Amino acid sequence: MELPKHVERILTTLESAGREAWCVGGCVRDALLGRTPEDWDITTSALPEETLSLFGPRAEPTGLRHGTVTVKTEAGPVEVTTYRIDGTYRDRRRPESVAFTRSVDEDLARRDFTVNAIARNLRGELRDPFGGREDLRGGILRCVGDPDRRFQEDALRILRGLRFAAALGFSIAPETAEALRRNRAGLGDIAAERIQTEFFKLLPGDHAAEILRDYPEVFGVFWPELLAMVGFDQRNRHHCYDVWEHTLHALDAVPGDVVLRCAMLLHDVGKPACFTLDEAGVGHFYGHPAVSRELADGMLRRLKCGTDFRETVVRLVEWHDRDIPRTDKSIRRALRILGEEDLRRLILIKRADNLGQSPAFWDRQGELDKAEAILDRLLEEDACFSLKQLAVKGGDLLALGLSGPAVGAALEALLSKVIDGALPNRREALLAHLQETGGTGQKEESE
The missing domain is CATH 1.10.246 (Serum Albumin; Chain A, Domain 1)
Incomplete structure (x- = not known):
């Protein structure tokens, strides 16, 4: 992998001063996988004061207590952190104290997963004391050291691990998976904003449905409403799956956009509360879009979601089962209320909802084709639908x-x-x- 020039210059400056310096963590992992890293982190034997002195006005002391200095470059900021050993974690977020060390291996030993505990220096040499490259080749996510300790130090690592698996399609090593489940209650101590950030990075992943299917009890720690869907028999010929499986099939059928995935995950969350059986033993869920909307609104508020995001998701949840006749008038009315972006999102959601049902009823796709064709024509004609x-x-x-x-x-x-x-x-x-x-x-x- 070729290093960006601004990263090379930082490594060169540190090494020229007689200090070790390595790229570390997700940037090395992604580069080894052939992906373009979003950002670059550097770990070094230089003490924070030395790093500040070497880079002068370009360096900012953004986390001196934990050894972190941010170096400003023309390509963006780069965090440079001194090799360290973490002390006790009491808030399940950061260690109360750190001890600086001269050993890169000791620094790598404190990291979460083996695939994130690989370092690469200026000459392309890799430091990999925990078998991260082998796990990358095998598509395995495994904790560094004792997985219980890793998750007890920072319970958010549970969601980070599931997010990596959802994005990369990795399997989770059995001992790591068991510890992940065993320590899931620790997520209750994590700030809602941190959970939101990790969870909303997980949802767009290509393998998000698989992870949700395998670990519903983990997500149920912060969204217990999801658990009522798991295994809930719909008792209706339109559905060949229970509510949870229908939801996951539908979620898998929309593009990996966080708004669409979140709306799809929550569109039927109100079904269990609305379930009734008629005299023939057929299940019905009268009024479930409105109930789903109210539940979704509360769930998103608990995760401290922004107003625009929350209102968009709950609007799509409320509209997901609403029939929009395939006429110019009806499509214009929907455009007036939803706007083009959300109406297109709604059509995608309706398609996916239908594809999560029994295949015998997939003929609704044709009606959605008609709706989309009318929408395209109206927009091409510059039809009036707003003031x-x-x-x-x-x-x-x-x-x-x-x-x-x-x-x-x-x-x-x-x-x-x-x-x-x-x-x-x-x-x-x-x-x-x-x-x-x-x-x-x-x-x-x-x-």
């Missing part, structure tokens, strides 16, 4: 003598008429209608 596209503006209504809330109400009424096809989106036609209706945009019904 900014309307041929009249607020100033036009003010000129007619309207003011205050009446302006907004009249614009909304006109837009509704245009969307329904009752009026063309032409300025003269809209103004004529306003004059005819006395400026309200709505005709009074005769008594």
